[in-house]
Amino acid sequence: MATEVTVPTLGESVTEATIGEWLKQPGDAVAADEPIASLETDKVAVEVPSPVAGVIAEHKVAVGDTVEVGSLLAIVEEGGAPAAKGEDAGRAAKQREEGKEDQEEAAAPAASSDSSVTMSPAVRRAVIEHGVDPTTIKGTGKDGRLTKEDVVAAAKAKDAAPASTQTATSAPAPAPAAKGERREERVKMTRLRQTIAKRLKGAQEEAALLTTFNDCDMTAVIEAREAYKDLFAKKHGIKLGFMSFFAKAACLALKDVPSVNAKLDGDEIVYHDYVDVSVAVSAPNGLVVPVVRSVDQMSFAEVELAIAGYGNKAKEGTLTMQDMQGGTFTISNGGVFGSLMSTPIINPPQSAVLGLHRIEDRPVAVNGEVVIRPMMYLALSYDHRIIDGREAVTALKIMKEAIEDPMRMLIDL
Incomplete structure (x- = not known):
């Protein structure tokens, strides 16, 4: 049985939000009341729980989309894996099975850790910027999630470690930018940052x-x-x-x-x-x-x-x-x-x-x-x-x- 997940009531005077990140992907199992998405409002981040236990069948919106209260976010198939619910869900399930087999064959000490670390956009950028492996970092956020501070701390610890402690199996450091190379990155402002900007500018224009x-x-x-x-x-x-x-x-x-x-x-x-x-x-x-x-x-x-x-x-x-x-x-x-x-x-x-x-x-x-x-x-x-x-x-x-x-x-x- 398919169950719809909709945008919950967000609070007084708040009628819309932005999809900050998906915490669960199509094909992922989910328990009742387990968060599946994070919404960014103009004040705080709000997690959206699954109303039932089952498997995520599909997402109806993408990260960065603006959604209104009551609009459809995702479909959850109750009980087990969705039957013939599209190629995306099938591929996701297959990839998880293949990943599980690879971990069993490798029998590495890190196999017990979650290989799909949930990261917010800010954390993801920090991981890329500092060149650290997120699976080796212990998160201090809610439910063990990584925060930007965790990534920065791990990067500092990595830089402080003696060169002799680096093993041959360590991931190669990102190639340094060529001399004279100039780079730019465009990142869409979060709804919270947009609201902060509007309120501060409004305060300057309105108040004396x-x-x-x-x-x-x-x-x-x-x-x-x-x-x-x-x-x-x-x-x-x-x-x-x-x-x-x-x-x-x-x-x-x-x-x-x-x-x-x-x-x-x-x-x-x-x-x-x-x-x-x-x-x-x-x-x-x-x-x-x-x-x-x-x-x-x-x-x-x-x-x-x-x-x-x-x-x-x-x-x-x-x-x-x-x-x-x-x-x-x-x-x-x-x-x-x-x-x-x-x-x-x-x-x-x-x-x-x-x-x-x-x-x-x-x-x-x-x-x-x-x-x-x-x-x-x-x-x-x-x-x-x-x-x-x-x-x-x-x-x-x-x-x-x-x-x-x-x-x-x-x-x-």
Whole structure:
């Protein structure tokens, strides 16, 4: 019996998606609820499960095609291999059988591993670029899938290995480009990347963007982390990071300057009495901003656990629409990549974003003396249509003072 697999409901206001990759090919066996395809929406990647156990009979769309909710994706033949369902399925089944025989004859140690490693387009390009064998890499993504980070790490390990450890059976390295040769590669933008581009450009065109800067002495926070990191990790099972300090400092500032936590809706300004912080997280397909809700009601440990959870979900590609919706204020930490200073762009319909940067020792004047302190530049970009310069500067100053004297966050100053 043939069963149709259709595009599931993708979330509020999301009506279409792009076929990111097929996780199962025609002729492949599939269990009930096992993912067979990955769809890329304008926010997250969504896996499509098989409604029944059986064998993939055929694909109805190709990778890169745009599909709408409810449209037909594939046909699954329940129970077993499809009978006379076309030459493609027959060839696929034959190829699998031949591959199985070859593995049995070879009896190699690697025969127990899956020879058809599922890879996303980004991972596939990384494999080609770095010249590594994907079957020798242990994936850290969902269900053991490879991520781009896995490929890069394997390539670095391969480069670091002494030349003497390379065996005669190693695959030959890709031939280097001839001197003077100029190459180009055209890669279609993913739906997520297209949406990021449109939203960021739209923010520039719609909002009256302005950025104010300040620098922050990180001494007190660094000393607090050093003093309590072991006790904190033992009690809460998570490391005490910088993000929880800045999230709580932001709550303090947004409470005193509510316009920074507001949004523009038509000719009305909507003020929020809660703080939902969007945290910019790097994912394999681009930057995503999951939302940590009610941060003003959370403890430091709860904030750290929530951010770490979203980071893992982003790496595994399991973020949901609900994880991404909402948010009243954004924190983006470019410092983890080494950024000294930047002008972040707001995440509409929000009105402000805090940019964090790298910490570096710099000479500063303290009580009339020049001393070396760990300093960080802070940047607050804001929509000047609803936030005045005085309010933006005041909010950033409150955050700076809370970081330099964390006791303020405990006694609400």
